[in-house]
Amino acid sequence: MRALIVDRSVPGGLRIGDVPEPVPAPNQALVLITATSLNYGEVKHGIEMAEEGTVLGWDAAGVVVQAAADGSGPAVGTPVVTLEEGGGWAELRAVRTDWIGVVPEHAEPGAISTIPVAAGTALRTLHRIGPILGRRILVTGATGGVGRYAVQLARLGGAHVIASTGDPAKHDEALRALGAHEVVSGPTQAGGGLDGVLDMVGGPQLVEAFDQMGAGGTLVAVGHSTGEGENFPFGAMFSGPGRDNRSIVTFMLLFCAGLDRDLTWLAQQVADGVLSPEITWRGGWDDVPDAVGALVERRLHGKAVLDLA
Ligand SMILES: NC(=O)c1ccc[n+]([C@@H]2O[C@H](COP(=O)([O-])OP(=O)(O)OC[C@H]3O[C@@H](n4cnc5c(N)ncnc54)[C@H](OP(=O)(O)O)[C@@H]3O)[C@@H](O)[C@H]2O)c1
Structure with a gap:
């Protein structure tokens, strides 16, 4: 063949x-x-x-x-x-x-x-964050394959969606059309109090995104596109009012079982035009x-x- x-x-x-x-x-x-x-x-x-x-x-x-x-x-x-x-x-x-x-x-x-890698990853990582209705969710690398599905799914799930891209002037309109409430040039612009982060970029952006999370927030480290390390400054892991119980979790789609149900649901959404x-x-x-x-x-x-x- x-x-x-x-x-x-x-x-x-x-x-x-x-x-x-x-x-x-x-x-x-x-x-x-x-x-x-x-x-x-x-x-x-x-x-x-x-x-x-x-x-x-x-x-x-x-x-x-x-x-x-x-x-x-x-x-x-x-x-x-x-x-x-x-x-x-x-x-x-x-x-x-x-x-x-x-x-x-x-x-x-x-x-x-x-669908499989891009939308499957976006869906499973949003599940990992937990309930997102009314929550503040940041998507980094939002213009990419995973990011575009993540923005759409987070909006569908009722989140306040903040999309981060290296070139907001170029991608603002498209990301808002997908459901982003805000388009920013990096995690430091996200305004704090984040309940969840889907990080597709890694490196310094992961460190910055962690700093923007509120109490109980979860950052899912999905991608490492920069190829740079994550160097947390002293104090980054301190707890405190509004900053308690924050976590970073790793993720690998290829370790996930039972994706058949997710893939079937996602295919229905794409076929019906709910997801682009x-x-x-x-x-x-x-x-x-x-x-x-x-x-x-x-x-x-x-x-x-x-x-x-
Ligand atoms: N853990 C898993 O199971 C899993 C599953 C799927 C994907 N991934 C990983 O997740 C990442 C995203 O995947 P994808 O398929 O969406 O990739 P993609 O289509 O290439 O999108 C990545 C986005 O990240 C930004 N980006 C890329 N390189 C960057 C850099 N050096 N510095 C800053 N921003 C950069 C770009 O957005 P802007 O140019 O707009 O900033 C780009 O649109 C990749 O690293 C991929 O390997 C992991």
């Missing part, structure tokens, strides 16, 4: 090649892929670190062509959205059924392919180097979708 294979000798580090079709385990369905979306993490770090010849790819939308042998998961012919630790940049993938969401028949596969997939780049098999370059060089704000069928 056709796949995008890691080959660091070519521009972008991926070439189109032939690989054997995957053989599903008993708890896996075989899915014919129609569209996949690219994520910063797999493009930046995956291509750099994977063995030559690996087929990467976390997100994919498609149709079940062979149901799981153990009887779990959707039947043959069901449109689905899938997540796995690799194998999504190919014509077929084998996927564990607890990471398969069922997709409405009328959904557009490219839009659906943006925010596709800002779209192409086919031959256009991959362009998408990889745009993601790594931070030129692409939103989701890149590859149509594979």
